[in-house]
Amino acid sequence: MAEMWINMGPQHPMTHGLWNLRIKVDGETITDAEPEVGYLHRGIEKICENRTYTQILPIADRLCYGASLSWNHLYCRTVEDLMGIEVPERAQYLRVAALEMQRIASHLMWLAAYAADLGMMIGFIYAMRDREIFIDLLQSLTGSRITYNFCRIGGVAHDVPPDFERDSLRACDYMEKKIREYYDLYEGSKVFMMRNVGVGVLTKEDAMNLGVTGPPLRASGVRYDLRKDMPYESYPEIDFQPITHPDGDCYARYCVRMEEMLESCKIIRQALQRMPKGKWRVLAPRNAPIGTGLGRVEDPRGEGMMYVVGDGTDRPYRLKIRSPIFVTVSAAKRMLVGYKVADVVAIMGGLDMCIGEADR
Amino acid sequence: MNLYEFSYGIIHWLVDLVNHLWYWLGSWLPGGLGDFFDDVGNFAASHSNISVFAIVLEAIIMFVIILVNVLNFIWIDRKFMGRMFDFYGPYYVGYRIGGWLQNLADGMKLFVKEIIVPAKADRFGYLLAPVIFVGSSIAILAAIPLSPKFAILTSPTDTGVPAGVLFAFAMFAIAPFSILVAGWASNNKYTLIGGMRSAAQMMSYEIPLLLCVASVVVLAGGFSFFEVVEAQRTVWFAIPLVIGFVVFIICMFAEVEVQPFDLPEAEAELVEGWTTEYSGMRFGLFMMTSYLRGYCAGALITALFLGGWIGPSFIPGPIWFLIKAYIVFVIVEWARWSLPRVRIDQLLNIGWKRLMPLAIVNLMIAVALKSLGWF
Amino acid sequence: MAGSRRGAPGEGIERAPMKVDGEADERVIRTVIDSFPTTVKDFQKVGAGVLRAKIDRRDLFRACKLLRDRLGFEHISMISAIEYADRFELVYHIACYGSCMLLELITSTPKDDPTVDSVSAIWGGANWQEREAFDLMGIGFNNHPKLERILLPKDFMYHPLRKEYKEGP
Numbered sequence: 001m002a003e004m005w006i007n008m009g010p011q012h013p014m015t016h017g018l019w020n021l022r023i024k025v026d027g028e029t030i031t032d033a034e035p036e037v038g039y040l041h042r043g044i045e046k047i048c049e050n051r052t053y054t055q056i057l058p059i060a061d062r063l064c065y066g067a068s069l070s071w072n073h074l075y076c077r078t079v080e081d082l083m084g085i086e087v088p089e090r091a092q093y094l095r096v097a098a099l100e101m102q103r104i105a106s107h108l109m110w111l112a113a114y115a116a117d118l119g120m121m122i123g124f125i126y127a128m129r130d131r132e133i134f135i136d137l138l139q140s141l142t143g144s145r146i147t148y149n150f151c152r153i154g155g156v157a158h159d160v161p162p163d164f165e166r167d168s169l170r171a172c173d174y175m176e177k178k179i180r181e182y183y184d185l186y187e188g189s190k191v192f193m194m195r196n197v198g199v200g201v202l203t204k205e206d207a208m209n210l211g212v213t214g215p216p217l218r219a220s221g222v223r224y225d226l227r228k229d230m231p232y233e234s235y236p237e238i239d240f241q242p243i244t245h246p247d248g249d250c251y252a253r254y255c256v257r258m259e260e261m262l263e264s265c266k267i268i269r270q271a272l273q274r275m276p277k278g279k280w281r282v283l284a285p286r287n288a289p290i291g292t293g294l295g296r297v298e299d300p301r302g303e304g305m306m307y308v309v310g311d312g313t314d315r316p317y318r319l320k321i322r323s324p325i326f327v328t329v330s331a332a333k334r335m336l337v338g339y340k341v342a343d344v345v346a347i348m349g350g351l352d353m354c355i356g357e358a359d360r
Numbered sequence: 361m362n363l364y365e366f367s368y369g370i371i372h373w374l375v376d377l378v379n380h381l382w383y384w385l386g387s388w389l390p391g392g393l394g395d396f397f398d399d400v401g402n403f404a405a406s407h408s409n410i411s412v413f414a415i416v417l418e419a420i421i422m423f424v425i426i427l428v429n430v431l432n433f434i435w436i437d438r439k440f441m442g443r444m445f446d447f448y449g450p451y452y453v454g455y456r457i458g459g460w461l462q463n464l465a466d467g468m469k470l471f472v473k474e475i476i477v478p479a480k481a482d483r484f485g486y487l488l489a490p491v492i493f494v495g496s497s498i499a500i501l502a503a504i505p506l507s508p509k510f511a512i513l514t515s516p517t518d519t520g521v522p523a524g525v526l527f528a529f530a531m532f533a534i535a536p537f538s539i540l541v542a543g544w545a546s547n548n549k550y551t552l553i554g555g556m557r558s559a560a561q562m563m564s565y566e567i568p569l570l571l572c573v574a575s576v577v578v579l580a581g582g583f584s585f586f587e588v589v590e591a592q593r594t595v596w597f598a599i600p601l602v603i604g605f606v607v608f609i610i611c612m613f614a615e616v617e618v619q620p621f622d623l624p625e626a627e628a629e630l631v632e633g634w635t636t637e638y639s640g641m642r643f644g645l646f647m648m649t650s651y652l653r654g655y656c657a658g659a660l661i662t663a664l665f666l667g668g669w670i671g672p673s674f675i676p677g678p679i680w681f682l683i684k685a686y687i688v689f690v691i692v693e694w695a696r697w698s699l700p701r702v703r704i705d706q707l708l709n710i711g712w713k714r715l716m717p718l719a720i721v722n723l724m725i726a727v728a729l730k731s732l733g734w735f
Numbered sequence: 736m737a738g739s740r741r742g743a744p745g746e747g748i749e750r751a752p753m754k755v756d757g758e759a760d761e762r763v764i765r766t767v768i769d770s771f772p773t774t775v776k777d778f779q780k781v782g783a784g785v786l787r788a789k790i791d792r793r794d795l796f797r798a799c800k801l802l803r804d805r806l807g808f809e810h811i812s813m814i815s816a817i818e819y820a821d822r823f824e825l826v827y828h829i830a831c832y833g834s835c836m837l838l839e840l841i842t843s844t845p846k847d848d849p850t851v852d853s854v855s856a857i858w859g860g861a862n863w864q865e866r867e868a869f870d871l872m873g874i875g876f877n878n879h880p881k882l883e884r885i886l887l888p889k890d891f892m893y894h895p896l897r898k899e900y901k902e903g904p
Contacts, residue, residue, distance in 0.1 A: 006549070028704065038886040045871070046895055081782075119619055119701025125445040191620050191700045208809040208832065211860020222832060229835045230784055294785070294828075296812075296837070305813050307826065320815035320826075322864075330863040342623070342703040359886060 003031060008344065010039050016113055017355025021332070021348070025341055033336040035329050040359040048319040053079055053153060053288065056319070061147040063321065064357035066109055067300045068147045069102040069138070071357070074297045076151040077232060078306040078319075082293025083153070085284055091155035092234040093275040097168065098141060098150060099233075100264040100271070104175065105134040106300040107257045110352040111182070114254075117345045118195060123185065130178055133171050140164065155281030165272045172265040179262055186254070196251040200335045200347035203248060210331040213324050214302025215260065216351060218244045219252035226298035238270045250350040257352075286314050301325055301352050323357035362509035367417040371410050379405055415512075419502070422512055426501050429682065430651050431463045433689055437651070438462070440693050470644035478547055478637050485545030490642050492538035496531045497649045500656045503528040505585050507669040507677030524585040528660065529573060532615065535653070536562040543634035555634040557623055557704050564711040565614040571719035572604040572611070575726035576664045589668035596667040600729055604722035605665050607715050609692070612657040614711065617650065618692060620699040621707060658685040658692070763806055763836065770801055787839040792825075795842050796852040799829070803857050807833050811854070814864040816872040818897055823849045823874060850875040853882075871896040 009020040018039040024032035044063065048056050060075035061068040073095055080087060087095075108131040115123025135145050140161050142150040150157050186192050202212065207220040217224060225242030227235045243259040245252035288310035295306045302324025311317040328351050335347050379401045386397030403409060435450065439458070442449030454461030477486060503524045505511030513521040521527065536559040543555015577583055579601070580591040591597075598605040614621040635646045662668055662684040669677030702710070763786065764778050774791035775798070781787050790798055802808040812828040827840040844851060853876035855862040865876045866885040873894035876882055884891060893900050 038884075038888075041886040043895060046900075115700070119622070120699065121441075122445060122698055123700075125447070129446060189699060191702050194706055195700060195703055206859075209859045211811060211858065211864075213810075224832045229832075230837070294781075294839070303812065305828065307813065307815050307828075309817055318815075318817045320813065320817075322813040322828075326863060326867075327860050331859070340703065340705060 006341075016349070016353050017358075019329070019353075019355050019358070021344070023336065023341070023344065028340045028342070030336050030339055030341065030344070033333045035332050037326070037329065037355065037358050040355050042360065044360045045319055045321060048316060050315065052286075052314045053284075053316065056316070057152070058147070058149050061149050062356065063323070063360060064299075064301070064325075064354045065146055066354040066356075067102055067106040069098055069142075069150060070106075070297065070299045071304065072149060073099060073151045074295050074299070074304050074306050076153050076295075077297065078293045078295030078308050079153050079284070079288070080293075081295060082288055082291060082308050082310050083284060084289070085154050085282060087155055087233075088279045088282060089234070089276050090278045091280045091282075093271045094156050094160065094280060095151060096233050096235065096238065097268050097271040097275070098138065098148075098156075100267045101134050101138055101168070102148075103300045104261050104264045105131050105138070106352075107261050108134070110257060114349045115186075117349045118192065120189075120192070123182075126178075126182070126185070130175065133174065137164075137168055137171055140167070152281060153284040155279070157281075159280050168268055168272055172268050176262060176265050179258060182258065193251065195343075195346055196254060196350075197249060199250045199339060199343050200350065201247070201249045202331070202335050206331070206334055207248070210334065211327040212302070212331050213328070214299065215253055215256045216328060217302070218242065219256045220248035221246045226296060226303060230296065232297060234271065234274075237274065238267055240267050240270075250346050253350040287312060288314070288316070299324055301354060301357070302328060304357075321357075321360055323360065325351070325353050325355070326358040329353060329358060362514070363418045363421070363511065364414060364514065367421065368410060368414040371413045371417055372405075375404050375410060375413075419512055422501065422506075422510075423498070426652075426655065429685075430648065430655050431460075432686075433655055434463050434651050435460050436686070436690065437693055440690065441697050444694075444697050467644060470641050473640040475640040475642065480547045481637065482545040482547070485541045486637075489538045489542035489545060490638070490645055493535055493542070494645050494649045496534040496538070497652050497656065499531045500528050501652075503531070503585070504656070504659045504663060506681045508586055510678045511585075521584060523583045525573060525577060525583050525588060525664070528585075528656075529570065532653075532656070533562075533566055535615075539634055542638075546634070546637035548637055551634045551636050554636075558617065558634055561614055561617075561621065561623070561704070561707055561711075564708050565611045565715070568607050568711065568715040568719035569611040569615065571716070571723050572601075572608040573664065575601055575604050575719075575723045578723070578726045578730055585663055585668070589663060589670060592667045592670060596665065596670075598665040601665070601722055601726060603718055603725070605661075607718050607722065608661060608665065609688075610715060611711075612661065613692065613695070614707070616653045616657050618654070618696045620696075620702045623701055623704050623707060654689065654692070655685065658688040661685075661688050763838070766806060767798065767801070771798060781839070784835055785837045785839065787841070789841045789843075792842040792844055792851050795827075795840075796854060796857075798840070799827075799854045799857050802829055802838070807831055808836075808838065809833075809858075811858040811861050811864070812837070814861060814868055816868040816874050816896070818872065822846060823872070825851060825868070825874065827854075844874070849873060850877060852877050853879040855879060870894070873897065 003024055003026045005022055005024050007020060007022055010018050020036040020039070022034045022036065023030050044059060048059060051059065056075065057072060061072045063071045108127045112124045112127035112131070115121070115127065138148060139145050141164060142148040142157070202216065202220050204221045206212075207217050208222060212220075213224075221244055223242055223244045226232075228240075228242050240263045243256050243263065245255050290312050291310055293308045293310065297304050303322070304324055305322035307318075307320040307322075308316050309318040332348065332351075336344060339347065382397060382401045382404075386394045386401065388394075389397060435458075439449035448459075450459030450462035453459055453465045477483070502512050503521070505513070505524075513524055513527075539562070540555050540559045543551045543553075543558070546552075576588060576597055579597060580588040582588070635643060638646060659681070662681060666684050666688070668684075669681045671677075671680035675683075767788065768775055768778070771790065771794050774794045776789050778786065778788050808829045808831045810830040810832060812830050813826075815826040815828075817824045817826065822843045822845060824841055824843045827842075829838045829840060830836070831838075842851060849872075851874065853861070853865055855865060855876075856878065862880065863885060865879055866882060868874050869876060869879075869882055870884045870886055871894060883889065887895070
């Protein structure tokens, strides 16, 4: 069969989100790949130039609906950097606990979609069932299941509900048990290992050069986690380890994310135990000073950044959003060339793509 | 009394009933017409006529029983999958009997759907492929007896057609051809890929399959199902031929296209594979035939390896056969919903590099056992 | 757990201790100012491990090459394009994994000639970010391998993030 260009998408059951992947195949082997994004572009950066700082809070949520608390928090950090606000300690610990719960929920959703793509429906159902526990916790804390809008500029929206610490600790115990079950389910299955080991290898130099961040970077052997290396909120006081894996294939990315979930359970426990009593919010001024603010956090999908330019009014002059998936998808070509068409699912699934943040 | 005599009796009784009315009517009519009526009545009651209809009736009985079992299989599949996945299976339709009527509801839904034929599809191939697929799969049913007294392909001396096993597997092997035609005639890049993958998978797993069948036939001494099952009176073939048993089950996974070998219809990549462009009851027929082939796989495993209808005689033979087929099916389902999908080149690797040597070893074991005189 | 390894000391990259001390900052500032004495100005520390500098756009490519090759800044985080009344500004956030630093490098271009050299030959991660700056703000990048629209349709005629493009009716 001669070489031909195949379009996978934009309407396709496999692709999480609306994007197009054009691959050039020679029989079953991929010789070239070109991802195309932009189908979900909503013009968020332009919208934000016409909204006040508080009005942008729910918009930042909807950037990536898979990990929306993380983007909400990133925006709050950026504006707090611009306005020079110091967030009270109780709010910092609460933010950390909620962020880690969001991280677990986001990784579980990745696991569910990944298992479903590989044909293992049972993994899908189990991961979704366990994600419900964390979504319920976050619902009792913030009031909604997916787009939380919990952080405010200067703190968090409200205090914890009663029994929140007890329920969260129970959830962490349950999750640690379940992850050990997942290890049996996935790594005990020879078929899963056959489809993941050695597939989609990304070397360390390529990963660093192409701007890949987050779990794919750590799975290629680079030990860089923003929570440890340029820490924010109350992460300096919490004891945990960034997870790396030297191989750089799909199995490595799977391992990194699974262990990150275990680390998140540890972080939640420590954050909730150390949380002091006190105020959970500081009122922010209405108008921002003239200047710039930078926020840089470890999103579940990579390194998220926001850069805001303030001009003295209550609306930002410019808000620039850096989405980790936007850059990681551009590295898709390096990871896909040389593998089979059936590996596209495993490789692109392993990157945990959420197109909402890529297109903004 | 075997199935043929049973249906003969029914048809005879039916013809007698009608003939009473017919002769009575004829006696009222004037001469020439009355003679004509008598002739027709005599012809209807003649042995050759009744035997033709008896054969049709026994085929219908067998067909209906198997189809009801296939509906049961679909129901077990969905309920079992539900319980493994921590939800209920079909629940509301037929609430008191556990949702069994869901199958009928789905069938009715598929009947009333609009049938769309793609404009650029090759009409002849598109319409012919389901016919071949369904027809050949149903023809397998004819060859598999549920017990010596409950079979279609028998000779008057009740010994069964001398080449029953061969016929069943020949019919089984026509399917890849129709899948190729269906995938190509739909005029869709993805169904073409799906059809080719499916045909490659099925053909490469035929070989270990038939080698295992050859080993069973060597031990049994004949190609007929009756001989194969009778040879298992002392011990089921699954025990001396355990390698062959395992290889046969894995090959059946690939032939019937269940996970982990269902790449041709991998939803994540190719939507529905080679059946994408079929709609309405055509698609329903493909789905039903998939499960029908699942039943045939279970029945073949039972007949060849698990002793068929042999069991303690407080339960009649056909029921034993069906119980064993159900158990095999449940084990297949268990494996199906727990494993991820195997990639196409890994799949072909398994078929050629791992299963074929094992099947050959199995054949050598069978020849050795036979020449030692133990069977 | 089978197969995964936590970062052991010495694995990954050679790294400085977690809290950035003044030495690494100083080294970077010295090297850059020595290489480009006339075109780099306004060095300041804006936070723990975050430096900011302005550079002339003609020296941008050489400065980035120096940063990557000699000073070990392997990762370009973000390329932002901002439009002011009299100029366009491009803010490059470049990160160093080894010493946990972030450098904010700002260049500006005149309003009537918004072009800069592309750094995608140095860092592959800059490729799509520059395409996005071109798409939404209309900044041209010389020597870019494929400067096309990425987020908007290929035949869209405007650059929406410019201040002259008004939102809504």
